[in-house]
Structure formats: structure tokens, C-alpha cells
Amino acid sequence: MSEKKQMLLGLGFTGAYGANAKAWKSEGVTVTTYPDINADIRYAQLAEKCKFQFLFIGDFPGAIPDDNREVPAMTLEPIITATAILQQTKHIGVASTVHTQWNNPFTLARQFKGIDLMSGGRIAWNAVTGSSPKVAENFGVKLMDSRSRYESHYEFVETVQHLWATWGKDALKADKETGIFADYSQVKPVHISGKYIQAIGALPIPPSPQGQPVIFHSGGSPNSIEFAGRYASVMIGEVWTREQGIATRNALRQVAIDAGRNPDEIKFIAGLMPVVANSKREAIDRHASFMDENIVQQRAFHIGMVLGISLTPEDLERPIAPELLDKVKIGAYSDPRAENVLKVAREGWTLRDIIYHSVIDYHPATLGDAKETADYLTEMFESGAADGFWILPDAYETDFKRFVEEVVPILQERGLFHEDYNGDTLRENLGVPYQYGVDKRLS
Amino acid sequence: MSEKKQMLLGLGFTGAYGANAKAWKSEGVTVTTYPDINADIRYAQLAEKCKFQFLFIGDFPGAIPDDNREVPAMTLEPIITATAILQQTKHIGVASTVHTQWNNPFTLARQFKGIDLMSGGRIAWNAVTGSSPKVAENFGVKLMDSRSRYESHYEFVETVQHLWATWGKDALKADKETGIFADYSQVKPVHISGKYIQAIGALPIPPSPQGQPVIFHSGGSPNSIEFAGRYASVMIGEVWTREQGIATRNALRQVAIDAGRNPDEIKFIAGLMPVVANSKREAIDRHASFMDENIVQQRAFHIGMVLGISLTPEDLERPIAPELLDKVKIGAYSDPRAENVLKVAREGWTLRDIIYHSVIDYHPATLGDAKETADYLTEMFESGAADGFWILPDAYETDFKRFVEEVVPILQERGLFHEDYNGDTLRENLGVPYQYGVDKRLS
Structure with missing residues (x-):
């Protein structure tokens, strides 16, 4: 022990x-x-x-x-x-x-x-x-x-x-x-x-x-x-x-x-x-299987608000452009989830996959x-x-x-x-x- | 069936x-x-x-x-x-x-x-x-x-x-x-x-x-x-x-x-x-073992009130005299327990044993x-x-x-x-x- x-x-x-x-x-x-x-x-x-x-x-x-x-x-x-x-x-x-x-x-x-x-x-x-x-x-x-x-x-x-x-x-x-x-x-x-x-x-x-x-x-x-x-x-x-x-x-x-x-x-x-799986991709897909498309679409807007940039469901299938992410400023009174959103976004995932990371949710998720x-x-x-x-x-x-x-x-x-x-x-x-x-x- | x-x-x-x-x-x-x-x-x-x-x-x-x-x-x-x-x-x-x-x-x-x-x-x-x-x-x-x-x-x-x-x-x-x-x-x-x-x-x-x-x-x-x-x-x-x-x-x-x-x-x-026992006497004694003497004494008075006659703890060790019981009148508005008290008393038990029959209690008892x-x-x-x-x-x-x-x-x-x-x-x-x-x- x-x-x-x-x-x-x-x-x-x-x-x-x-x-x-x-x-x-x-x-x-x-x-x-x-x-x-x-x-x-x-x-x-x-x-x-x-x-x-x-x-x-x-x-x-x-x-x-x-x-x-x-x-x-x-x-x-x-x-x-x-x-x-x-x-x-x-x-x-x-x-x-x-x-x-x-x-x-x-x-x-x-x-x-x-x-x-x-x-x-x-x-x-x-x-x-x-x-x-x-x-x-x-x-x-x-x-x-x-x-x-x-x-x-x-x-x-x-x-x-x-x-x-x-x-x-x-x-x-x-x-x-x-x-x-x-x-x-x-x-x-x-x-x-x-x-x-x-x-x-x-x-x-x-x-x-x-x-x-x-x-x-x-x-x-x-x-x-x-x-x-x-x-x-x-x-x-x-x-x-x-x-x-x-x-x-x-x-x-x-x-x-x-x-x-x-x-x-x-x-x-x-x-x-x-979310424990054999790989990160498998974990993301599993977590995604519990998430409705209408939730995904709402969260596309929500992530835009948290980061102070404009995002819509049309952006779902591509990563957020690095030059947009570079402009994001996270202040002391911002959404506590913002830092985590930014971290995951910087890894280059599509907006859809960022959402599947549960960056906007009740609690943070670990996937992998x-x-x-x-x-x-x-x-x-x-x-x-x-x-x-x-x-x-x-x-x-x-x-x-x-x-x-x-x-x-x-x-x-x-x-x-x-x-x-x-x-x-x-x-x-x-x-x-x-x-x-x-x-x-x-x- | x-x-x-x-x-x-x-x-x-x-x-x-x-x-x-x-x-x-x-x-x-x-x-x-x-x-x-x-x-x-x-x-x-x-x-x-x-x-x-x-x-x-x-x-x-x-x-x-x-x-x-x-x-x-x-x-x-x-x-x-x-x-x-x-x-x-x-x-x-x-x-x-x-x-x-x-x-x-x-x-x-x-x-x-x-x-x-x-x-x-x-x-x-x-x-x-x-x-x-x-x-x-x-x-x-x-x-x-x-x-x-x-x-x-x-x-x-x-x-x-x-x-x-x-x-x-x-x-x-x-x-x-x-x-x-x-x-x-x-x-x-x-x-x-x-x-x-x-x-x-x-x-x-x-x-x-x-x-x-x-x-x-x-x-x-x-x-x-x-x-x-x-x-x-x-x-x-x-x-x-x-x-x-x-x-x-x-x-x-x-x-x-x-x-x-x-x-x-x-x-x-x-x-x-x-109260299930091998005999009525055994049942009475068993039930009595759970009953405090101060409860017994209170109930001596209580039975007197229910029957409309005077009884005290001094009467505990003897039956209630039949001529007293003959005078008891049970009216429509009397204590619902009165009839049962009278029935048990007429069997000739001492006042103590009448009380042990639970004639004054939350519910009637069967003893025997x-x-x-x-x-x-x-x-x-x-x-x-x-x-x-x-x-x-x-x-x-x-x-x-x-x-x-x-x-x-x-x-x-x-x-x-x-x-x-x-x-x-x-x-x-x-x-x-x-x-x-x-x-x-x-x-």
C-alpha cells in the first residue's frame, strides 16, 4: 500500500x-x-x-x-x-x-x-x-x-x-x-x-x-x-x-x-x-452516438459565443481556422469552459468533433x-x-x-x-x- | 382449496x-x-x-x-x-x-x-x-x-x-x-x-x-x-x-x-x-410478565369506572362479587370495552387476572x-x-x-x-x- x-x-x-x-x-x-x-x-x-x-x-x-x-x-x-x-x-x-x-x-x-x-x-x-x-x-x-x-x-x-x-x-x-x-x-x-x-x-x-x-x-x-x-x-x-x-x-x-x-x-x-474506448476516435464516435443532431447544432452556436467568434452549423465539418482561434481572448469573467474549448479546437478537430469532446456540457469529458x-x-x-x-x-x-x-x-x-x-x-x-x-x- | x-x-x-x-x-x-x-x-x-x-x-x-x-x-x-x-x-x-x-x-x-x-x-x-x-x-x-x-x-x-x-x-x-x-x-x-x-x-x-x-x-x-x-x-x-x-x-x-x-x-x-400458550393460566402469566404493576393498579380503577362500580388496587386479589356484577348496566354510549370486561369478570377471575386478560387495552386479547x-x-x-x-x-x-x-x-x-x-x-x-x-x- x-x-x-x-x-x-x-x-x-x-x-x-x-x-x-x-x-x-x-x-x-x-x-x-x-x-x-x-x-x-x-x-x-x-x-x-x-x-x-x-x-x-x-x-x-x-x-x-x-x-x-x-x-x-x-x-x-x-x-x-x-x-x-x-x-x-x-x-x-x-x-x-x-x-x-x-x-x-x-x-x-x-x-x-x-x-x-x-x-x-x-x-x-x-x-x-x-x-x-x-x-x-x-x-x-x-x-x-x-x-x-x-x-x-x-x-x-x-x-x-x-x-x-x-x-x-x-x-x-x-x-x-x-x-x-x-x-x-x-x-x-x-x-x-x-x-x-x-x-x-x-x-x-x-x-x-x-x-x-x-x-x-x-x-x-x-x-x-x-x-x-x-x-x-x-x-x-x-x-x-x-x-x-x-x-x-x-x-x-x-x-x-x-x-x-x-x-x-x-x-x-x-x-x-x-469515455473509455480502444482509441480516441472510437471514444469520440461512441460519445457521439448519445448526442442528438439538434444538440450538436445548438452547441455550434454556443461554442461561437463562448469563443467570441461567429460559428454556425455550416461550420460543423471543418476545423476552426487557426487565425480565428488566435484572436480569441479569454477573460476573467468568461465561461469557465472557454479554455477547454480553445485547447481542443487547437488540436485541429472539426467543429463537430470538438462538440463531441463535450467541451460544452455539464462536466468535462475525457475521451480515449x-x-x-x-x-x-x-x-x-x-x-x-x-x-x-x-x-x-x-x-x-x-x-x-x-x-x-x-x-x-x-x-x-x-x-x-x-x-x-x-x-x-x-x-x-x-x-x-x-x-x-x-x-x-x-x- | x-x-x-x-x-x-x-x-x-x-x-x-x-x-x-x-x-x-x-x-x-x-x-x-x-x-x-x-x-x-x-x-x-x-x-x-x-x-x-x-x-x-x-x-x-x-x-x-x-x-x-x-x-x-x-x-x-x-x-x-x-x-x-x-x-x-x-x-x-x-x-x-x-x-x-x-x-x-x-x-x-x-x-x-x-x-x-x-x-x-x-x-x-x-x-x-x-x-x-x-x-x-x-x-x-x-x-x-x-x-x-x-x-x-x-x-x-x-x-x-x-x-x-x-x-x-x-x-x-x-x-x-x-x-x-x-x-x-x-x-x-x-x-x-x-x-x-x-x-x-x-x-x-x-x-x-x-x-x-x-x-x-x-x-x-x-x-x-x-x-x-x-x-x-x-x-x-x-x-x-x-x-x-x-x-x-x-x-x-x-x-x-x-x-x-x-x-x-x-x-x-x-x-x-x-397470547398463545399451552393453557389459559400459562397465557395469562406470560401476558402478565409484560405488564407493570403500576399499569395493573391504574386499570383496577379504570375497570371500576367502566362498570360503574367502585374498585381499587385493594380488590386485586379477589373476584368481583357476583352481586356487584349483577347491578352493572351497559348502555348504548358506554365504553365499548365494558361488555368484554363483564364477560371475563363473570368467569370468576380475580380482578388482577381480569386485568391480565387485557380487557382494558388497545385491543382485545385472546389468552389460551x-x-x-x-x-x-x-x-x-x-x-x-x-x-x-x-x-x-x-x-x-x-x-x-x-x-x-x-x-x-x-x-x-x-x-x-x-x-x-x-x-x-x-x-x-x-x-x-x-x-x-x-x-x-x-x-
């Missing part, structure tokens, strides 16, 4: 069958029902087999695609999917997204703590506010402005953490000789009367082996970084360049330091869409053989752009399998990824400390 | 380890953690082994006992416990309680429909308003009066049923040849703007094999009967006498008829605490050999006092095992209880029809 610092790896569960909304068409996928929990469990078990620390379950409640060819992004319900997966796995952790703008802290605290206990300490809550007015309508909620959302988010998260600690650490006795089940004087109700949140009561659930669920936070705004640096153990991000990763990670760590935390207690996780992806992860990790990565393969059945079988062994050979789980709980496997209640350093 | 009408059987999950708050002390129970999902799963599998149609998960969120010897009544979280149990069973259904006064219809609709699909159509929602001001405080909710609670309950339940049907029955295509995943023009959002409930949106989840979750309703008030007769497939009740059972079941069926339903579509389920319990169930069922029973054994590990091994075979020999599951879904096993959306006969 290497003594080097180890990277964390998670699998992104943002859709059924794969990160791509057309993954259902992939070979090996048989849609007999939908959503298919047995498929989800199979993918989770594959991630566990190669020792991923976590699954990350995103959530877009009630989102209906415009396109009949796509699977809804809401393929999973975070609470029940996490429970089912944790029943059918032994080591991997699950981070589930539940929004604070349309849920109740008592219900949330109870469900997550219950799952944490059931699973032996393997659940995390991805604590986000929710920011879509359309999603809010499902719940009959009118979305507040960003400032108020974060204000109420802090109240909500603190209430949840207080509720998690209402059962005294040593209250459970279960002593058949004395007949005492629990010392209920050690169960202390909360009395929360906030601007947004009210709650009077206690959760009669003892601590799990990791104390309480881990807090994740996905986002990228200054509000996000401020929240995650103070309250989260893991921040799930979107990173387009090494410099952007380093800057975000450092900002996050600085917030933690300012709050009195050890900055190593907050892990910054960057997204990656890896396993070493291509392993090298990207190694460089980003070793340069301090991330503490780990969440992997978003087009289709789990095929693309994720190749990542598992080909990329993970390279990372392990390089001593950058553990060969087995070191701990029993998600906290131990993430390298973040036991916690019970609100972090006292924050109050 | 008999052609006789068959009774339904369910196991009451209202506490950990058993219906009695001291079941944790029973032989065979090892409390290593609490709540212990593995114990819950073991009990559910036992109920499935003997072909019970359902488990009924009650809920008292955040209830902390006053007595250090008792397990909290909130041992389970209905959504996650149901999910875990359904992952580890194949046939039995689970009815989970979630209150409408402090939950959101979209979240509830989504979680239940998701579980229904995951489990192949084996979930039911016990749709109750919630009536405890103390529980409401956990959720920061101020409880409305009974009339408003039911008004909002109807809105909530109808919204949930509308949401369940937003995905058109035939919208899922998953046709790899045409590339069409779903015909989203068949997904119709709801636009609910009620007095209490607002929701605009759709649930992108296809029907389960039973269409949508079954609706249960537990209660006994006229409001309860009115709601259950219209909207529920199963009503979970408390029945102290044959006559009371017949009257309640008929009232329920009449509501169904008035609403245009076939009355056989609503099943009335009575509670029973069966297996035939004693089987006879009670047979008589109640054949007289039309119930369509089935939910069983509340003191301790699952011991008392439920005896029920399974000794009582169930007698009922099967009598042709009153099925020898195997007849259908794949909970609806089929309950004998209630497929449903998708709000019952059109009600609108």
Missing part, C-alpha cells in the same frame, strides 16, 4: 441507466420497467466492487423531458433509492439530495438518521436549497430570493443537526437485568423558533457508527462555497480547468479555516464524464483509452484541483464497466486510489471525522 | 420487537442496536412465510416514553422501513402510516409510487390526518380543528391520487427501434389550487402492476368511516365485541354503497392481541391455547364483524412465532385462510380492484 494521499471516487446517479438521457438505448440495457431499482442496485454493486467511496444521487423532482427520446432526469427518489441500495450493499456510501425549500426538517432528520442507523453509518445528505421555480411549484412552494433561501437553509440544516443529537450518546441501555431500555433524561428535545423553521421535539434514535449522516453540498456559487466550507464534509462541484479547481478548492478550504475547522475535513469533488482518463484524474488530483471525482459515464452498463475494469487498476497501480475500504463507515472512508450534532466550533 | 370466503391477516408493526413496549426483554431478542431493521425484516419474513397479506406500520413520530423500561412507540420510519422490508421479501404487502397534516402531497405521492413500482405493487399508504398537537409540534405545525383537518385530508388524498395518475398508462414505450422512450404528451400535470393544497406538476413514474398504492385508513370516528368508505380499500379498526364489529363494518359498507362502490371493495380489519385464538377469529369473521384481523403479539420473536406455527394451520384447515398467495400484488391478495388515479365513481 502506498502512503501517498488517496483520491476519492464517487459515481454520479443523476439519471436512470447512465448520466446520458439516452443511456437506456445502450447495449446491455433492457427496459422492462422504469425506474428500475434492480438496475440501480446492480450499478451500485459494481461501484462497490471497485471500492468507490460513494454514490451521489442528484434530484430534479418532477422534471419531464421535452424530447420523447430521453429518460426523465428524475429517475430516482433519493430516500427510497438510498434505502434499497444500502440494503443490497455492504461498504459503499450513498449521498442523497433533498432540498430544504420544500421539505420539513423533522421528517428529513428522521429519515436520514434512520437510514444511517440501518446502514451502519453509510448515508450522506446532499443539503441544497433547491433553486428551480418550476420544481418548487410541484410542492406548492413559491421560491424565495437567493438570500432568503440561504438564510432559511442555514436554519434548516442547523435544526436537522440539532435533531440528530437529541438522543444522548449514551442514553441507550437495553439492560435486561435492570429492565432499563433507555435513560430518557438523556434525550433532550430541541426548541427551535427561527425566522423560517419551527420545531419542538426529539428524535428517539441513537447515534449510528458514524454519529450522524455526512453532509454533502453540491454547487459552485459563493453562497455554496460559504455554506459547504462551514457545514459540509464534501462539496460536489463542476470543474473545467485545473486552475478553476485549485481556486475553488482553496476558497472552500479558507472558509473552513476561518470557521475554525481543519481544512482537510472538507473534500472538494470534481465531475468527469469519462483508459490511460487518457487516468492521466486526467492523476493530474487534477496531484495539482490540488480536487480531492476526488464524481464519475458520470454515459451508460452505466457499458461505459462505467470499462472505467471500473480499466481505469481504476491504473489509479491503484499509481498508488492514488485505495485497494480496499479502510473503514466501516462513510466518514471513515472519506477521511472525515465522527460528528454528532452541530459542529461545536461553528457556534 | 376451500371455496369459502377467506379472512385477511396482517401483522401490526407499532413498536420494535413486539406490540408491547417491553417486548425487548423477551427471550430471543438481543438488542445490539435500536431500531434494528434486521429484526424487523426477520419478523416480516416470518409473516410472509405464513402467508399474511400485509404488515401494518403505525407511526407516532418523536414519541418519547415516560418510562425508562419502555421502547419508544416510534421505532420505525414508515417510508424507509417499508422500502427495506420490501427489498427483503417477495409477496407480503406493507401498509405505512404517513400523516397528511405535516407532509407534502408531491413528496408523499412520489415516495409511495416509487416504492410501489420497486416492490412490484406491494405498498399501501395508511392515510390519516394526524391528531396529536404534541406530534404536530415536531413539524412546526399547529394542528387544525377536526373539521378542517378532514377537509384538508380530502384535498391531500385527492391530490396524491391525481399525481399518481399523471403518467399516462401507456406513455412508456422504451422502443429501441424507434428511439422513443416515452410519449410525454401522455404525461398530464395536475393543477391543484385548493383551500389547503397547491401543486402544479407531474410524477414521471409509470403505473405499478397494481396501478397505484392501496389506500388504508386507521381509525374509528364517524369522520374516519366516512373517509374510508369513500377512498380506502382497507380500514384498520379497534373492535371489542362482535356487535360493534358488525355495526362498524356495515356502516363502512353503507358509505361505500352510497358513493357508488361495491361494498366488497372495502375491507374492515379488527385488531387482536393473541391456539384453538382459543382460532375460535375467536373464526367466530368474529363468520359473524361478519370483520373481513380480517391485524395481529398485535406482545413479542414477535416468541408470541408471533407461536401464532404462526399453531394458529394459522388451524385457520387453514378450517378453510378460512389461504394456503398461499393467490396474486402477485397487494391488491390481488386483498381482493380489491386495480386502481389508477382517483376512483372515477367518486367524482
Whole structure:
């Protein structure tokens, strides 16, 4: 075993069958029902087999695609999917997204703590506010402005953490000789009367082996970084360049330091869409097979906007002229994807192939053989752009399998990824400390 | 197989380890953690082994006992416990309680429909308003009066049923040849703007094999009967006498008829605490071992009140004098338990043993050999006092095992209880029809 610092790896569960909304068409996928929990469990078990620390379950409640060819992004319900997966796995952790703008802290605290206990300490809550007015309508909620959302988010998260600690650490006795089940004087109700949140009561659930669920936070705004640096153990991000990763990670760590935390207690996780094939050409073609022509045409315009030059679908089949690329200026406030667009364009690909590189997408993609992806992860990790990565393969059945079988062994050979789980709980496997209640350093 | 009408059987999950708050002390129970999902799963599998149609998960969120010897009544979280149990069973259904006064219809609709699909159509929602001001405080909710609670309950339940049907029955295509995943023009959002409930949106989840979750309703008030007769497939009740059972079941069926339903579509389920032993004396002693002396003393006074005579703990060790019993008048508005109290008292038991008969409790008890319990169930069922029973054994590990091994075979020999599951879904096993959306006969 290497003594080097180890990277964390998670699998992104943002859709059924794969990160791509057309993954259902992939070979090996048989849609007999939908959503298919047995498929989800199979993918989770594959991630566990190669020792991923976590699954990350995103959530877009009630989102209906415009396109009949796509699977809804809401393929999973975070609470029940996490429970089912944790029943059918032994080591991997699950981070589930539940929004604070349309849920109740008592219900949330109870469900997550219950799952944490059931699973032996393997659940995390991805604590986000929710920011879509359309999603809010499902719940009959009118979305507040960003400032108020974060204000109420802090109240909500603190209430949840207080509720998690209402059962005294040593209250459970279960002593058949004395007949005492629990010392209920050690169960202390909360009395929360906030601007947004009210709650009077206690959760009669003892601590799990990791104390309480881990807090994740996905986002990228200054509000996000401020929240995650103070309250989260893991921040799930979107990173387009090494410099952007380093800057975000450092900002996050600085917030933690300012709050009195050890900055190593907050892990910054960057997204990656890896396409592993026998060659770059094969990877590009495979990735292209999931991309619609109308998306390609939209992105032709989009790339023009990002670079500040004029491009249309008529330019798709030829490279962008070098003299045009030479004129491109990437300023401090430009699209974070611009640098990557320019880098790929300079390699001389046609505009179509540039688009197939996913330079305009949710996350950067690596396309090529396993070493291509392993090298990207190694460089980003070793340069301090991330503490780990969440992997978003087009289709789990095929693309994720190749990542598992080909990329993970390279990372392990390089001593950058553990060969087995070191701990029993998600906290131990993430390298973040036991916690019970609100972090006292924050109050 | 008999052609006789068959009774339904369910196991009451209202506490950990058993219906009695001291079941944790029973032989065979090892409390290593609490709540212990593995114990819950073991009990559910036992109920499935003997072909019970359902488990009924009650809920008292955040209830902390006053007595250090008792397990909290909130041992389970209905959504996650149901999910875990359904992952580890194949046939039995689970009815989970979630209150409408402090939950959101979209979240509830989504979680239940998701579980229904995951489990192949084996979930039911016990749709109750919630009536405890103390529980409401956990959720920061101020409880409305009974009339408003039911008004909002109807809105909530109808919204949930509308949401369940937003995905058109035939919208899922998953046709790899045409590339069409779903015909989203068949997904119709709801636009609910009620007095209490607002929701605009759709649930992108296809029907389960039973269409949508079954609706249960537990209660006994006229409001309860009115709601259950219209909207529920199963009503979970408390029945102290044959006559009371017949009257309640008929009232329920009449509501169904008035609403245009076939009355056989609503099943009335009575509670029973069966204590199976080798003799009545042994059963009484076993049941007594779970009952505290302070409870016994309180119930001495309580029995006096119910009978309209004066009794104190000093009377515990002797029978109630026959001349006192002769004076007792049981009127139409008396405690429903009075008739049973009088019946047991007339058998000549000491007041202590009368109390050990659980004549003052949540449900009637049968104490004695297996035939004693089987006879009670047979008589109640054949007289039309119930369509089935939910069983509340003191301790699952011991008392439920005896029920399974000794009582169930007698009922099967009598042709009153099925020898195997007849259908794949909970609806089929309950004998209630497929449903998708709000019952059109009600609108």
C-alpha cells in the first residue's frame, strides 16, 4: 500500500441507466420497467466492487423531458433509492439530495438518521436549497430570493443537526437485568423558533457508527462555497480547468479555516464524464452516438459565443481556422469552459468533433483509452484541483464497466486510489471525522 | 382449496420487537442496536412465510416514553422501513402510516409510487390526518380543528391520487427501434389550487402492476368511516365485541354503497392481541410478565369506572362479587370495552387476572391455547364483524412465532385462510380492484 494521499471516487446517479438521457438505448440495457431499482442496485454493486467511496444521487423532482427520446432526469427518489441500495450493499456510501425549500426538517432528520442507523453509518445528505421555480411549484412552494433561501437553509440544516443529537450518546441501555431500555433524561428535545423553521421535539434514535449522516453540498456559487466550507464534509462541484479547481478548492478550504475547522475535513469533488474506448476516435464516435443532431447544432452556436467568434452549423465539418482561434481572448469573467474549448479546437478537430469532446456540457469529458482518463484524474488530483471525482459515464452498463475494469487498476497501480475500504463507515472512508450534532466550533 | 370466503391477516408493526413496549426483554431478542431493521425484516419474513397479506406500520413520530423500561412507540420510519422490508421479501404487502397534516402531497405521492413500482405493487399508504398537537409540534405545525383537518385530508388524498395518475398508462414505450422512450404528451400535470393544497406538476413514474398504492385508513370516528368508505380499500379498526364489529363494518359498507362502490371493495380489519400458550393460566402469566404493576393498579380503577362500580388496587386479589356484577348496566354510549370486561369478570377471575386478560387495552386479547385464538377469529369473521384481523403479539420473536406455527394451520384447515398467495400484488391478495388515479365513481 502506498502512503501517498488517496483520491476519492464517487459515481454520479443523476439519471436512470447512465448520466446520458439516452443511456437506456445502450447495449446491455433492457427496459422492462422504469425506474428500475434492480438496475440501480446492480450499478451500485459494481461501484462497490471497485471500492468507490460513494454514490451521489442528484434530484430534479418532477422534471419531464421535452424530447420523447430521453429518460426523465428524475429517475430516482433519493430516500427510497438510498434505502434499497444500502440494503443490497455492504461498504459503499450513498449521498442523497433533498432540498430544504420544500421539505420539513423533522421528517428529513428522521429519515436520514434512520437510514444511517440501518446502514451502519453509510448515508450522506446532499443539503441544497433547491433553486428551480418550476420544481418548487410541484410542492406548492413559491421560491424565495437567493438570500432568503440561504438564510432559511442555514436554519434548516442547523435544526436537522440539532435533531440528530437529541438522543444522548449514551442514553441507550437495553439492560435486561435492570429492565432499563433507555435513560430518557438523556434525550433532550430541541426548541427551535427561527425566522423560517419551527420545531419542538426529539428524535428517539441513537447515534449510528458514524454519529450522524455526512453532509454533502453540491454547487459552485459563493453562497455554496460559504455554506459547504462551514457545514459540509464534501462539496460536489463542476470543474473545467485545473486552475478553476485549485481556486475553488482553496476558497472552500479558507472558509473552513476561518470557521475554525481543519481544512482537510472538507473534500472538494470534481465531475468527469469519462469515455473509455480502444482509441480516441472510437471514444469520440461512441460519445457521439448519445448526442442528438439538434444538440450538436445548438452547441455550434454556443461554442461561437463562448469563443467570441461567429460559428454556425455550416461550420460543423471543418476545423476552426487557426487565425480565428488566435484572436480569441479569454477573460476573467468568461465561461469557465472557454479554455477547454480553445485547447481542443487547437488540436485541429472539426467543429463537430470538438462538440463531441463535450467541451460544452455539464462536466468535462475525457475521451480515449483508459490511460487518457487516468492521466486526467492523476493530474487534477496531484495539482490540488480536487480531492476526488464524481464519475458520470454515459451508460452505466457499458461505459462505467470499462472505467471500473480499466481505469481504476491504473489509479491503484499509481498508488492514488485505495485497494480496499479502510473503514466501516462513510466518514471513515472519506477521511472525515465522527460528528454528532452541530459542529461545536461553528457556534 | 376451500371455496369459502377467506379472512385477511396482517401483522401490526407499532413498536420494535413486539406490540408491547417491553417486548425487548423477551427471550430471543438481543438488542445490539435500536431500531434494528434486521429484526424487523426477520419478523416480516416470518409473516410472509405464513402467508399474511400485509404488515401494518403505525407511526407516532418523536414519541418519547415516560418510562425508562419502555421502547419508544416510534421505532420505525414508515417510508424507509417499508422500502427495506420490501427489498427483503417477495409477496407480503406493507401498509405505512404517513400523516397528511405535516407532509407534502408531491413528496408523499412520489415516495409511495416509487416504492410501489420497486416492490412490484406491494405498498399501501395508511392515510390519516394526524391528531396529536404534541406530534404536530415536531413539524412546526399547529394542528387544525377536526373539521378542517378532514377537509384538508380530502384535498391531500385527492391530490396524491391525481399525481399518481399523471403518467399516462401507456406513455412508456422504451422502443429501441424507434428511439422513443416515452410519449410525454401522455404525461398530464395536475393543477391543484385548493383551500389547503397547491401543486402544479407531474410524477414521471409509470403505473405499478397494481396501478397505484392501496389506500388504508386507521381509525374509528364517524369522520374516519366516512373517509374510508369513500377512498380506502382497507380500514384498520379497534373492535371489542362482535356487535360493534358488525355495526362498524356495515356502516363502512353503507358509505361505500352510497358513493357508488361495491361494498366488497372495502375491507374492515379488527385488531387482536393473541397470547398463545399451552393453557389459559400459562397465557395469562406470560401476558402478565409484560405488564407493570403500576399499569395493573391504574386499570383496577379504570375497570371500576367502566362498570360503574367502585374498585381499587385493594380488590386485586379477589373476584368481583357476583352481586356487584349483577347491578352493572351497559348502555348504548358506554365504553365499548365494558361488555368484554363483564364477560371475563363473570368467569370468576380475580380482578388482577381480569386485568391480565387485557380487557382494558388497545385491543382485545385472546389468552389460551391456539384453538382459543382460532375460535375467536373464526367466530368474529363468520359473524361478519370483520373481513380480517391485524395481529398485535406482545413479542414477535416468541408470541408471533407461536401464532404462526399453531394458529394459522388451524385457520387453514378450517378453510378460512389461504394456503398461499393467490396474486402477485397487494391488491390481488386483498381482493380489491386495480386502481389508477382517483376512483372515477367518486367524482
